[in-house]
Amino acid sequence: MAKNGKKGIGKIVLIVLAVLVVIGVAGTALGGNSDSADAPDAAGQAETQQAEEQEPYTITDEAMDTSNPYAVFIDGTLTNNTEDEVSYIQVEYNLYDADGAQVGTALANTNNLQPGGVWKFEAYGTASPDEVASYELIDVMGF
Structure with missing residues (x-):
């Protein structure tokens, strides 16, 4: 048994x-x-998505200055939203006439922008100020 x-x-x-x-x-x-425990909650997913969507650089306060008779200037403020120093950074704008045709470019660059750093730039363009009716940010390059 x-x-x-x-x-x-x-x-x-x-x-x-x-x-x-x-x-x-x-x-x-x-x-x-x-x-x-492995699945993030909705708030955690939103934070992750927001962090992924945040641009590395933010430009604000853009304004065109045509007061100089020989050059066009685009003034603005760029913020480094990364956690790294940027050794070199450049902004580039296309300049357009009243018909929308490109008549030039404007560039500005700087070095050693700290994490969270703010750079007040003045992009210089050689187009005749009386030709330029508008501008468009084309590129922000940093490394």
Whole structure:
């Protein structure tokens, strides 16, 4: 009788294990537990997405100055939103006449912009100020 008792317990343990495996597989197939430590919550996903979407550089306070009879200047403020020093950074603008035709470019550059640093730039363009009606930021390059 002792032999049969051991076999009976082994079968019961095997059946219980099989039922637990089936329940685990069914739970996973149906979506599992959404409160898992591995799954970020909605706020965590929003923060991650916002950090990924933040531009490395932000330009504000842009204004065109045509008061010089020989050159056009685009003034602005650039902020380094990265956690790294930028050894070299450049802004480039296209300059357009009243018909929308490009008549020149304006450039400015600087070195060693610190993390979170703010640079007040003046991009210089050689187009005749009386030709220039508008401008467009074309590129911000930093490394």
